[in-house]
Amino acid sequence: MKSPLEAPEKQIAEETSVKPEKPAASVIDTSRMSKGQREALDLAEASRDPLDDRGSFASNLFIGRYDFGRIYPFPEQSAEERAAGDPFLQKLETYLREHVDPDEIDRTGEIPPENFAGLAEIGAFGIKVPQQYGGLGLSQFNYGRAAVLLGSWDGNVAALVSAHQSIGVAQPLLLFGTEEQKRKYLPRVAGGEISAFALTETHAGSDPATMSLRAEPIPDGSEFILNGEKLWCTNGVKAGVLVVMARTP
């Protein structure tokens, strides 16, 4: 039944069913890029949400439409998958209880360096990263269980660990990275080199289209120079690698 809160049919149709007349051509000149960079860009472009297939439960909420069919029945974790995650969950719980002092972290405003090392040692920075790239190779469900456990013990450590591998380098590379990028970066981030995600700017938050930081390729196309400012970058001061959202020419 249509709720009075739901957006008008016309708006829903416009926002969910618009089909581009033809696929948008890449606006970036890739001719001088390395093969790896070109492949990465092509992969990212091809992975854009197609408008005619738009529709996670959450994205539909933004236009006042809720489609419970997309979230129910709530998926159950199989016994086999749960068993695969249990040893890590147990290790993580023991580590948190014995080595992470949430009150001390709140008092000092710092997560001690030995916690970074200890969490790296048990694999907490590469939970979903496949084993071939140095991670634990666990499922999203088991990652979610770890996030719940972390959040129940200490919000600071939960933010560190989750920003690192959900919006930081690991997840975007798993979804959209080339093999070359995965081999280069995933072992580093799974091993504990901290990563972060830089989208927000003074005038860009919920609407990333307003962002102004630019990535300009240098003349030989081998690198980009970033010009602009970012803020509110979780893990930013600890990160060795970052995902940076930028405008390109």
Ligand SMILES: Cc1cc2nc3c(=O)[nH]c(=O)nc-3n(C[C@H](O)[C@H](O)[C@H](O)COP(=O)(O)OP(=O)(O)OC[C@H]3O[C@@H](n4cnc5c(N)ncnc54)[C@H](O)[C@@H]3O)c2cc1C
């Ligand atoms: C704990 C924390 C960690 C963060 N970590 C990161 C990080 O690691 N990297 C990063 O890049 N950013 C990070 N951010 C920033 C965060 O992503 C932004 O705060 C967020 O994108 C919202 O942007 P904004 O604050 O500019 O709010 P705005 O975009 O200005 O929104 C303000 C309000 O208006 C509402 N609103 C906006 N647009 C619409 C619309 N079209 N229709 C209806 N309502 C609307 C919003 O819901 C909100 O209530 C973090 C923020 C927090 C709080």
